[in-house]
Amino acid sequence: MASIELQCNGFTATVFDNEASDDPEVRDGQNGIRVWRQDDDPDTRLCAPSWLNLEHVIINEEEGFLGGKGEPGFFEQRNVPLTLEGDKSRARLSHGPLPNTGLAGWVEYRPGDRPGSLDFEIGFTPTQKAGDGESIGVFLPCYIFKPISRSIHFIGVTRVNSKNRKWVEYCSSSHTSVLNFAGEKTDHPPAFENRGLPKEVSVARWSYPFIWGRIGRNDFTLMLEPGDLEARFWMSPEGGMWLPDTNVSNPAWDFVVLKYSYELNKEYRAKGRIVIRPMADRSEAVDEYEAWSGRTVEWESPQ
């Protein structure tokens, strides 16, 4: 097992490869960040068991979100040796073309320039057509330990009221759900919108690619800059396993970056940031997103 500690502004994040670890006690396959230890609150556990790990290769948009074990990309990165390299200011996980999907991928983590922030960048290179060959992408979860609420929140619109942006909250009642959140202006509507999803079950879209949630005294903000990739957010109420002592499960707050009509042997990239710190309210998550992205959040959608 190999790990690298990243010294960040107000916390330490420790990145692991795919081997099991004793401290923290995490099984093999859970690569990525297993420890996020805040300088002023070192005993509070946040990861359950890992964040921003290379988890699935999505080659069939809808089945990929359901996490079908029969899908070739299901847990594919968990099952191969990963290369971990770097130092206290940069950690990089990478793998060569995978045995089932042929996708090569990497994720690189660095301290962010604001308190409580960690930056990351993702790259993936398809080397063969997989599935129907129309889209390919990577799925990265954050398994959250015992949050106050398992919901994710984002600024978005509904199809009934697509002009006025609102804060949208979502928590699925079960793990088994393909419902995920695409951008309001996407050229690639989620497959479930075209597959006879009853109109009575309408699903919102995000207006800006960031989500916010509550973990105890801390707030969690995950933001993306997907470039020419599609970003989708997803959540599971129990992806991070069940806590038998409390009868509550740990949710997974996930995202996928997808490339439609991909070219072989071309690398596709996205970057992102996580911010963990106490916030007075979620307007501070908007401030963090604006500071990082350089964009201004507008509450009315241009039509």
Add this chain to the structure above:
Amino acid sequence: MASIDLRCNGFTATVFDNEPSSDPPIGEGQNGLRIWRPDDDPEVRLIAASWLNLEHIITEDAKFSGPRKYPGFFEPRQVPIRLEGEADRVRLSHPPLPRTSCACWIEYTPGDRPHSLDFELGFTPTRHVGSGEVVGVFLPCYIWNPALKSIHFIGGGPGSTHFKWIEHCSSTHHSDANFAALNTEHPPAYEATDVAGFTTIARHAYPFITGNINDYGYVLMLEPEEGVDIRFWMSPSGGGGVPETPFTNPAWDFVALKFGYELNQEYRAKGRLVVRPMDIHTDSVVEYEAWSGQTVTWRTNS
């Protein structure tokens, strides 16, 4: 407009008929509780428009999202409603409605524990409407601007061997997903539709939900009479927008349904609402057990 103050243990609840009021400023049709004022925090606002109001008559299982063309949509809002009672009992009632012909009443009384309000409701179908297979009443609670809009309940999926705390918040108002009992003999209609191919919807093990209204915990518990099904439902925006903000007020709702009903027979359910500061995952269980006499267990019999 008529209203009656109910003097309860630790708070005052004010029940209104269907006429508009200026204090609080609420539009017509929002019968039921428009005020829940804790004695030690009288300025806090908890109710967006109304709670436990007679809202819809449900004549089709699958139409919880309330299409306006359905005969029972907002039907109890649109008739004069009779308000009677005093400081320790208030009753709202209406005779058979013009479209669904269902007669209903709800009675509110102070609960015997701090911060609790008891209620009982009854409905009497006087003719068959829709498919004629089911009739019921839909009662919402419109919550004022909670930071977290989810409802929580103890449940699982069919076949679960261990119950868990389930949390649910729909991303839009337009969702028919609702929560039936694990042991119901009448599975929700959506379980037999395409919805099942996209998402699995949990079931409740005990007929109560809980949630956070900022510094307050909220528990809504029910005990239907034999043969009446309870479903819970929520909308993230049913209570309208919070003015000048990008937030919406959720509705935390329930439906009491009777499948295979008989005409001119009254069906009943009783319930309790508790609103006080609490840890919702522990204190709600204490409140439910105290009221229902049941013991919450986490392992199923299957």
